[in-house]
Amino acid sequence: MKLIISLIIGLSCLFPGLVYASAIDLRLDKDEIAISFLPLSDGEAALLQTGNGGQFLINTGEKNSRKEIFYYMAKLQIHQLDGLIVTEKKYWHEMFIEQLADNRGLKKVITAWPVDEEKRDSRLAYERWVPGEIYDLGSEASLQPLYYGEGDDEGLDFSIRHRQSRFLWMSSASSLSEQEMLAQSLKDSNILKLPQFGKKDSLSYNLLTHIDPQSAILFKSKVDYPDDELLEVLHQTWIDVYYTDQQGLIIIKFTRDGYSILTIPEMK
Secondary structure (H helix, E strand, C coil): CCCEHHHHECCCCCCCCCCCCCCCCCCCCCCEEEEEEEECCCCCCCCEEEEEEEEEEECCCCHHHHHHHHHHHHCCCCCCCCCEEEEHHHCCCCCHHHHHHHHHHHCEECCCCCCCCCHCCCCEEEEECCCCCCEEEECCEEEEEEECCCCCCCCEEEEECCEEEEEECCCCCCCCHHHHCCCCCCCCEEEECCCCHHHCCCCCCHHHHHHCCEEEEEEECCCCCCCHHHHHHHCCCCCEEEEEEHHEEEEEEECCCCEEEECCCCCC
């Protein structure tokens, strides 16, 4: 049985007294994980933390919002990164990767494509994720790449499982990726990160109903804007939409009982 709790954080609940403080303590037990979706002024980036101490950054935002990533890492007390997961080549930025290595001790870069030798930093390990394989994250969580493409509006789509909960990160919005995703069993996905900022034609009704999530996460872009028709479909199908430009910092905390979605509007 899925436990679904949605909380709007003001001054208490998950971390009482810490919303306005200098840091946020997610208080993860060893068998828990959390994904924090950063309310950047432009672009997408998220922080994945596991109760066994794993800390990963997913994507790198846009050039004008990368200082904000360091700000949120400080707020979430992330002083060292085990890995950077890059889902699309547009989020590959060598200078920013160097900054992560210098300032956060980044250990590894993870992509779905082979990284050319001339683009590699000798201090870092490089790992290529393959669709269909399952990668252990610890804390009773695993990550499985589902699709990768290099065409327009394509990238790496993956899911994270924790006990009975499942989160789906979608990057791709092509007809080929849709065919591939429709062929997979996705009905047990609780939460969906919308692809391509939810712009027009980024997610069909067929694929949305095939996934059938309870909640959807949406990042802000200064170039691509959420499609009104898609937002209306999400509303009509009773899918709760969490938009970083409105709800601020969005945190999904996965526990032994299920998951909770927590928002901090003050942090946007």
